[in-house]
Every structure is written in structure tokens, then in C-alpha cells.
Amino acid sequence: MDEERSDLYFGVTHQPCGFTSGVVAQFDGSEEPVVRELIQNSLDALLTPGNTSKGDQGAGSFGLGHHAAFGASDLRYVLYAARFRTEDGELASIASGHTILASHRDTDSPSGSIFAADGYWFRRGQGESAFDGTDSSYPSEPPSMLAPHLDDMHDTGTVVCVAGFNDFRRDEDDPVSAELICCVAAANFSVAVHESNLIVRVKDERQDLELDVTRENLGRILKPISGQRRAPKQGQIRGELAYNAWKTISEGLSIELAEGESLRIRHLPTSGQQPTRVHVFRRGMWIDSQVQGLRDSDFAKALPFDAVLMLDQGSDLEELVRSAEGPEHRGVDRKRLDEGQKGELRKCLEEIARRLRREVGKREDREEFTPPGFASIFGHELRAAEPALRPRLPSGGGQDLKPVEGGEVETKAGEKKIRRAGVPRPGSVPSYRSSSRPGKEAQVVEFHLVVDEEIAESFEVGIRLRLVSGSDGTCEQPLSDIWVPLLEVSDGKSSQRSEDSHGGDLELTLPLGSGEQQLTITTTAPISQLELLELDLVRRQLMSE
Structure with missing residues (x-):
């Protein structure tokens, strides 16, 4: 290290530094060893976001996952070293490091420039030319703490050092990191491991622990998470699926x-x-x-x-x-x-x-049947569900509405056509809001009504009340709402009373306008469940005389 001095280099903020190398952008990971990502300018991608694109062959990747290591470093510092073969077949080394601290002012600069939070370990004096597409800025010798591990390699390989490792601040009774790494590898790469295309070995020197993920112990690793019905994170495979997939692969x-x-x-x-x-x-x-x-x-x-x-x-x-x-x-x-x-x-x-x-093959155990008591609702009385009409009366018609008098109507061709009596007048639903409270008498309900749109003088408003059944209208056999017969409606200015003093009408009309108003509605019988009561308004064209 005496021959090659290196320093941490912090770039000035708002100054572009770094790009994704073209070499890494085309790296697929399926044909060449991972160490090739660390040779010749590919360290650029490791130290920068590293988003890749595979063109028409695939969607690329969201980074290389290297930022995950900083959460385990109390020093927020990660060092890298790799050994690779040159074009001549000779073994060579390359190294660097990355720290994420905080932006800070350059005290040696008269201008007081603000340095970025990210610092990179480069050759001294080479920081300004970093990320230029070459490997000239990167030290060729690894840091002393990584050198022994690199020397242990007989061929190519990579060493990553998380300085100030804190084990992600896990509790003492939590699974150790080595076990979690093995579990994730087994769940996500069970086919590769089962076919012996992948062997994962995790060594934890602090815990004096060394674990392997192999074809032989794949089931034992996945068994503890076989009851996991929720994925640890969105997009990850949950333990139940991983274990079932392994059973299918092996059996x-x-x-x-x-x-x-x-x-x-x-x-x-x-x-x-x-x-x-x-x-x-x-x-x-x-x-x-x-x-x-x-x-x-x-x-x-x-x-x-x-x-x-x-x-x-x-x-x-x-x-x-x-x-x-x-x-x-x-x-x-x-x-x-x-x-x-x-x-x-x-x-x-x-x-x-x-x-x-x-x-x-085809299953034969799914014949339809109706179990006893199915679709029965217990209340004041037993009411079995049966095919029902639409839960709401259509705005343009319904029962017991004023009939249209017979007569002649002019068609488009100018011919006279007999109008069929009994066809309800067309209607539409205005925009409104309402709230209710019980009146002084058991058969009286008061409504605070706000009509949010203008209603022309050529229209009157039909008023209805219904008790909602609570049945989902999308069901095959929904329960109908119950329409409440009305005796009288009044807004303080005008009123209308049903001609049938006993049976009442399902709709009475008033010439309502826009804005706030109070409605008083008298029904044929007391309403015990006021919370189920809904007010319906229908705008109808006045009949021309």
C-alpha cells in the first residue's frame, strides 16, 4: 500500500458523477461469473445506482442491491476487492470503497464548496477523473483487511467488507443473519439448488457458524417457514408457496x-x-x-x-x-x-x-347442492331468500303512480298515434342530500333536505320512502327493499295528501326547488327502524293540460 496511496473522494454536489457502464448494462449474469462485474470500468455500476437495461432481451434490474449493506454498517462504509484474469490470462486485482455520510463543506476551499454525502475510495489524485469508463482511478491493491481473504482465493473471486458490522441490530432471540440468508436463497432458488446448479455457503466468523444450502438440506431449511401465509415483503415468495414448490420439485x-x-x-x-x-x-x-x-x-x-x-x-x-x-x-x-x-x-x-x-384429470365431486337453512335470515321472523325484483323502483315508473291519461300524441312522421294509458311519466334523479329524525308522532318523520341543483318550474318532485334490506344488489337472489306507503308530504309551503287514507301511496309529489328545505312525511304505519329509512327523490315532468 506504500506504493499506491488512496483516499476517500467526495464529489461536489449538483455535479454529475457516475454512470452505468455499458459493459454492465449488457451483463446478463447467466453465462459469466459475477466477478466480471468488477473488472475494467464495471466498478462504476457497483458504486453508482447500477440500474441496468437488457434491451429487447429483458427488463434489466433496479440496481445491484449494494445499498442494503449500508444498513448493517455503523460506519456507513463498505469496501470491495476482486481478483480477475486479464486478457492475457494473468491474475490481477482491483479494489474500491463507498461510504455514505452527510453532505459537508470543504474547509480547504476558499469558496466553501459543499461536498456530497457519498465518498469513494480512489487512487490519490484520481478522484476527479473517476467514472470515466476506465479502471485508472481504482486501486489495484486491496485494503489490508481484505487482502488476506483475497489471497486465500486460488482463482477469481470477490470480497465485500461491511465495516462496523452491526448485524442489522437484531435482537438476541432473532434468527442470525446466516440463517436468514440461507432461507431466502432456498426459497427463491429452490429449482437451481435442487438441480445442483447452485450451492450457497454462508460463513459467520463472529458466531463461528458456517451454513450451506444444498439439494440435501433444502427441505429442512424450508420446513420452518412452511406455515408462512404472508410474504415478508411485497413481491417476495411466502414460505408456504416455497415449501410446496420444493415438495413438488422433489416428489x-x-x-x-x-x-x-x-x-x-x-x-x-x-x-x-x-x-x-x-x-x-x-x-x-x-x-x-x-x-x-x-x-x-x-x-x-x-x-x-x-x-x-x-x-x-x-x-x-x-x-x-x-x-x-x-x-x-x-x-x-x-x-x-x-x-x-x-x-x-x-x-x-x-x-x-x-x-x-x-x-x-377431471374432478367429479363438485355437484351443486343447497344445504339446509342456506340463505335464511333470522330476525322477527324466518324469511327465506327467494328471487326478488330489483331492490329499488326505477326512477321512471313503479307501482301506484299517477296514470297517464289516454289521448293522441304526434309522431315524427306527423301522424296521430293513440297513447296507451297507464304508462308512468318519465323521471330522473336529482342531486340531493338528506338526514332524518323522528317526528312528534309515531307515524311522522322529518327530513332536512338539500337539493344541489336547480329544478325547473316545468317539473315536480316525486317523494318516496323505503326501508333498505341491506342485501347486496349484486347477489343472485337479493332481498328487496320495503317501500313505505305515504299518507302526506309537506315542505311548509305546500303539501299533498294521498287519496287513499288507509293504504296510502308509494309516491307523492311536491314542487320542490333547490337549496335547503324541511320535509314532513306522514306514513300509514309507525316506523320502528328509522336507521334503515332512505329518502328517494324523482324529478318528473309536469303534465300539460
């Missing part, structure tokens, strides 16, 4: 599909509560368990099952899923595809669904 029937596609199916008991699931994995990584076209509702007539769809390189469906999964590599969002790709994806998934239905 299910294997079915080969097109090149790069394979299925594992595990039959479920018909009497169980576990829904049908199709877990989609791409290149060993979990993507989604609720893909449109492969949901439980798409297999309603099939025997229940749990399936894992594994997509690998060379599959057309794998390319479509990759394009639709988004930068977080979670979920299949068809809106990311063009119309042609949407059609191709739909056809591929429909073919997968047909193959699954054919393999599992």
Missing part, C-alpha cells in the same frame, strides 16, 4: 414439454383446503405463483394439484416470461409486451394449462 411427476421447458406435478387430496398452484421458475429462480392463465380458477373442473413449471434457456416461453417479469424479476406483467408477444404468451400458457388438465 412430483416429471413431464417434459418443449425444449427448455419441463413440468413437475404433485396431486393434492380433493378433500383438502390447499388450492391448485402453478409455480413458475425461470433459470432456477422463482418468478410467480399466480400467472394469469395458470391460476386456481383456470383449473376449477380439474382435480387439485401443485405444479412447478421450469423454464430454461432455449425456450420461447422463457424469453416471453423474461420480457414480462420486470426489473424486480417478480411476476409476469403482460403490459410489458407488445401485442404480438401477448398473443404468443397466451397461446403458450393455454397449451401448458391444457397439458396440466389432461395429466390430472
